[in-house]
Amino acid sequence: MGIALVVLATLFVPLFPGSWVFNRLVAGLPAGLAQGLAVLVLPQLGLEVLHLTPQAPLELAAWRPWGMGWAAVSALLYAVRALSARDVGIWSRLMLSSGLGLVWFVWWTGAPTEVLRIFALSWSVPAAVALFLAGALVDRMGGACVGLQGGLVEVMPRATTGLVLAGLALTATPMFPAFFSLWRGLVAVAPAWAMMWLPLIFLWGWAAGRLFQDLLFGDYRGESVTDVGVATIAAIGLLLAGSLALGLGASGGLS
């Protein structure tokens, strides 16, 4: 029963190959709000499923190194794949799938569900913001592939600011919560594990750099479009500021 629930949870808290279903499901929803809400809710549902079997990490103790290793491999796989993604929606999903690998990693160490929820939200919140803004791009341009138009900041400065902030949060930039989650996750295990996780920081930075290149630089080549509203960007700002506070809270526990 325990192992069946764990496998079921991989469909919601993405872990390869279950993550393929998760991504398919999210991609099948309408771009924008629906996808944003899905990446917020589905991982929490997955954690509820895991909560039903609290003894699983102990029962499967013999599998622990393999499980932790597989979580790292899954995260690395999605980080490498995010390098070539130029569509904001796809990029956000792949980055989220990569980051949530850490939730599995920490789950194997026997961390309580409350901690896992914070870890999941560290990546889900910025991914939800990015997917919501990707929806705004799809509405206005028919797609969210930023490489096609270039220099989006010229015509949509507010949306671009939101995307850049979400991108930074997704790539574990301090002071966003993902940074502190990563720190807490790695401090809790033997340093040898860091050798598998630290390349992620490099790959995430690389993926973000490539996306920002298309978002921020060069002349805009598309048709004239309207930016997202001030109220929308203010709400996004508040959400990300809230996540900053969450990040500072999550940084506790070490002196």
Add this chain to the structure above:
Amino acid sequence: MATGLLAVLVPALPMISAVVLLALLRESRRTAARLSVGAMTLTLVLAFTLLVHHILAGDASVVESVGSVGSLWIDPLSLVLWTFVSGISLIVHIYSVRYMIEEPGYARFFALLDLMTAVILVMVSAADLLTLLVAWFLVGVLLYFLLGHDHRRPAAGRYAFWTQITYRFGDLPLWFAALILVHVYHSASLPVIFARIQAAPHVQLWGVPVPELAGFLLATAAFARSAQFPLHIWLPYTMDGPTPVSALMHAGIVNAGGFLFNRFAPLFEHAAWALHWAFGVGLTTALIGSGLMLIQNDIKRSLGYSTMGQMGFMVMECGLGAFPLAVFHLIAHGFFKASLFLGAGDVIGDARAHDGVPPDAIYTSVVERRPAKPSRLPWLVAASLTVLVPVVVLSLSHFFVAEHLFFEQGVVVLLFFGWVTGAQALFAAHKMSQQDPWRLMLGILASFVVIVVGYTLISHYFGEFLYPSERMSLRLYSAASIHRVSFDALVLFLAAIFVGGWTLTFFADSFDFWRNLGGRGRGVYLGIYALLSRELYVADIYERLSQIVLQWSRRLNVWLRWC
């Protein structure tokens, strides 16, 4: 208590200024610039006041933060670097007021400058590993946005990306070192970790002493930040960013490697192999950077490679155990390079306006009064002066100032490089034809003596301020020492390289060697020239490697249908 509050204000002031600029003053250019420059001036005044207070009556202390991030270590290193960083930043701020006036995003630029300054100030005074890691990481992120300030230029974005990716690569070893130290010493607080290292320096992880392992990782992090070979490519190519950012980067940010070595000095006392490695990488970088600088035809890129060479020398000093000298070097180089960058525009303007070298007094005296018939000192006299005078001057000044360190290997190597530099200057002076060669030689000799004595005195007292404990300096030099035979062989090898280079230069000029070179020799010469002009193909190799990874990334995405 009052000192602690003032200390918190030093990084807080530019941070507050940045927030106000972004939130309220995005459209008011003049007010934004005034506020930013004002905040920076106040920061410098505060930093300098705290430095003076420490010199007169101070003691190192830690200002604890409310959470687990943000504790500050108020020690001589932090205070010296606070004053230096805020000084350089103020110069850059004042320069930017007019330089950036016609650029879009004027207030945003000042806000980013303020934020960058605040983050560097936190970085150099971080009292715990998490704060250091946060600040170290954020410097890379902010530099990306500063370099890419002009978003209309794709080249600016491309090179900002290079910098960001190199910095991110360099963050990994710092992360790893931090995790190892926390795991082994059960604390993130730097003073606590250093105390525990002193108590138990031989603790091992995976069969390797922890200070040695962490030292290697910290040195690697420092290499990426200070543009050491082969992680240097970002530095000469970041000239597409605004000139004030280039100045800030070359004068301040790139020095982070030297800071990291000094901050972890108590750890490096027990990391001899990491220091040897730093010496090797620093020496290689110094030679390659200086060599590539000589063949550039673009003034800013030439300055970029010059910085690379200087950073190599700074890391080499750390590798020799001369930690305070590295800080003195980075400060001196910082002010020197900032003035060169900020004056680069004027030099280019002058060069466009006047066809030829600007006529100043020294140029007229040395070059334009060159007689039709060359007149030089007898070669034996010149050779003796070139070889002996620097040895005597350097040795005597160091002997009288710091006799107890005189026979340390690190000091001997530094004296050796001092001798090379001095001999090079005298050799170059000898090659200039003059009506009165004795006058020229005596002038150069007098300048040399003043510089050496001044440098020795200042660096000695500066070193005493940073590291008041003489035992610590000795332990650092001792850790950097190698076996006597290897050391002698190294010095002989380096001496042979330099003397061989001078001899080659002398005879090549005298006998027009390069023009008469034929056949295979010419092929080798052209091969080396191509290698250097392509900057050793380092960028091409990175480009190819990244293409391979991206190709695989695309394939995986196609196979998995982007899900």
